[in-house]
Amino acid sequence: MTEKPNNFALIGAAGYIAPRHLKAIKETGNALVAALDANDTVGILDSFFPEARFFTEFERFDRYVDLLGRKGTPLDYVSIASPNYLHDSHIRFALRVGANAICEKPLVVNPWNAEGLLQVEEESGKKVFTILQLRLHPSIIALRERVAQERAANPGARFEVDLTYITSRGAWYFASWKGDERKSGGIAPNIGIHFFDMLTWVFGTVEESELTFLRDDVGCGVLRFKDATVRWFLSVNPAHLPDHVTAKGQRTFRSITMAGEEIEFSDGFTDLHTESYRHILSGKGFGIADALPSVQLAYDIRQAKPKGVTSDSHPFAARVA
Numbered sequence: 001m002t003e004k005p006n007n008f009a010l011i012g013a014a015g016y017i018a019p020r021h022l023k024a025i026k027e028t029g030n031a032l033v034a035a036l037d038a039n040d041t042v043g044i045l046d047s048f049f050p051e052a053r054f055f056t057e058f059e060r061f062d063r064y065v066d067l068l069g070r071k072g073t074p075l076d077y078v079s080i081a082s083p084n085y086l087h088d089s090h091i092r093f094a095l096r097v098g099a100n101a102i103c104e105k106p107l108v109v110n111p112w113n114a115e116g117l118l119q120v121e122e123e124s125g126k127k128v129f130t131i132l133q134l135r136l137h138p139s140i141i142a143l144r145e146r147v148a149q150e151r152a153a154n155p156g157a158r159f160e161v162d163l164t165y166i167t168s169r170g171a172w173y174f175a176s177w178k179g180d181e182r183k184s185g186g187i188a189p190n191i192g193i194h195f196f197d198m199l200t201w202v203f204g205t206v207e208e209s210e211l212t213f214l215r216d217d218v219g220c221g222v223l224r225f226k227d228a229t230v231r232w233f234l235s236v237n238p239a240h241l242p243d244h245v246t247a248k249g250q251r252t253f254r255s256i257t258m259a260g261e262e263i264e265f266s267d268g269f270t271d272l273h274t275e276s277y278r279h280i281l282s283g284k285g286f287g288i289a290d291a292l293p294s295v296q297l298a299y300d301i302r303q304a305k306p307k308g309v310t311s312d313s314h315p316f317a318a319r320v321a
Contacts, residue, residue: 003029005029005030005031006030006031006076006077006281007030007031007033007068007073007074007075007076007077008025008030008031008032008033008075008076008077008078008079009032009033009034009035009036009061009065009075009077009078009079009099010022010025010032010034010035010036010052010078010079010081011035011036011037011061011078011079011080011081011082011090011093012036012037012080012081012082012083012104013035013036013037013042013044013045013054013081014037014038014039014040014041014042014044015037015081015082017081017104018037018042018044018081019044020273021079021081021102021104021273022044022045022047022048022049023048023273023274024273024274024276024277025048025049025079025277026048026049027274027277028274028277028278028281030077030281031049032045032048032049032052033052033053033068033073033075034052034053034054034055034061034064034065034068034075035049035052035053035054035055036054036055036056036058036061037054037056038056039056040054040056042054062093065097066097069097069098074097074098074099075094075097075098075099076099076100077094077099077100077101077102078090078093078094078097078099078100078101078102079102079103080094080101080102080103080104081104082104083177083178083183083184084106084108084109084177084183084184084185084189084190085109085177085182085183085184085185087103087104087106087107087108087109088108088109088113088116088117090103091103091107091117091120091128092117092120094126094128095120095121095123095124095126095128096124098124098126099126100126100127100128100129101126101127101128101129102129102130102131102277102280102285103128103129103130103131104130104131105130105131105132105189105193105194105197106185106189106190106193106291106294106295106298107128107130107288107291107292107295108295109184109185109189109295109299110185110295110299111292111295111296111299114288114291114292114295115292117288118288118289121288127285127287128287128288129280129285129286129287130286130287130288130290130291131273131276131286132194132197132201132276132286132290132291133194133272133273133275133276134194134195134197134198134201134265134272135197135198135201135286136272136275136276136279137265137272139263139264139265140198140201140202140263140265143202143256143258143263144201144202147159147202147203147228151227157227158227158228158229159203159227159228159229159258159259160228160229160258160259161199161228161229161230161231161256161257161258162230162231162232162233162255162256162257162314162315163195163199163230163231163232163233163255163256164232164233164253164254164255164256164314164316165191165192165195165233165234165235165253165254165255166233166234166235166236166237166238166240166241166245166252166253166254167191167235167236167251167252168236168237168238168241168251168252169217169236169237173236174216174217178190179216181216181302185298185299185302186214186216186219186302187214187215187216187217187218187219187234187235187236188214188219188234188298188301188302189295189298189299189302191234191236192219192232192234192298193294193295193298195232195234196294196297196298197290197291197293197294199223199225199230199232200293200294200297203225203226203227203228203230204225204226205225205226205293206223206224206225206293206297207224207225207226208223208224209221209222209223209224209297209300209301209304210222210223210224210304210307210312211301211304211305211306211307212306212307212308212309212310212313212314212317213306213308213309213317213320214301214302214304214306215320217235217236217237218233218234218235218236218237218240218320219232219233219234219235219301220232220233220234220313220314220316220317220320221301221304221314222312222313222314223297231312231313231314231315232314233314233316233317235316238251239319240316240319240320241253
């Protein structure tokens with residue numbers, strides 16, 4: 001007997017990340033019955049779910065979802081790919097209509113919002129899941145296992161790590177909600193949250209966070225764990241790309257090195273949403289408690305006082321005048 005597909009709704013259907021959610025819903029054999037976005041440029045729906053009802057106004061979307069429930073076809077999941085500052089509200093909507101929520105990163109911008117959602121989740125009896133796809137990346141899983149093995153073999157081992165992520169953005173970025181710190185949280189949660197989650201998943205609790213500098217387009221700092229030091233550099237400015245990357249005409253650079261050895265994780269970096277959905281649908285998804293450490297870390301970075309470039313700073317710090 002074929003299992004009945006789950007009914008999904010998608011909030012943020014016109015966004016950059018929406019196609020990955022649409023693809024994941026389709027590839028896991030489920031149905032999108034409704035979608036919402038203030039922007040009506042959503043022709044992407046034709047490639048996946050042309051029958052889905054589409055709304056540009058939340059009130060009409062809300063009414064339709066309510067009618068579905070009253071007719072005996074309620075939503076099972078609401079996927080949320082809206083601007084960061086709306087995640088909290090849209091998760092609450094999902095739980096209120098009796099659906100589970102699958103939310104893009106960051107789960108919320110401020111840690112106290114995540115704590116509030118724990119109570120709403122408990123009251124609703126439904127679950128809140130978030131996309132932490134680097135935890136499912138084979139290279140990152142292998143790195144975590146390697147760290148655990150080296151710790152077991154040598155309890156005094158110390159890990160020295162450099163994390164570099166430069167994803168070039170044009171002028172549009174700063175005119176959009178992504179460039180508004182009140183709405184996105186700034187560069188730390190907007191492009192760094194997956195990496196901060198990955199680092200805490202691999203190395204454990206952050207004992208000290210030192211901020212080198214934090215600007216609209218770039219951030220740099222040092223994280224110290226019990227047995228690891230991580231120098232991180234995040235940027236959306238193409239001027240910060242290494243020369244060899246620019247020479248190839250590339251606009252993105254990702255690198256994790258440990259003890260000078262490159263950890264290759266570029267392949268599959270953008271293709272793990274379907275695997276994340278399978279993980280969630282099988283009952284093994286990552287929830288609020290999993291997301292909270294990286295949300296707290298990104299918030300702490302935003303509040304920290306920059307110390308400026310020192311001998312401990314990431315090697316790319318000198319690229320920023």
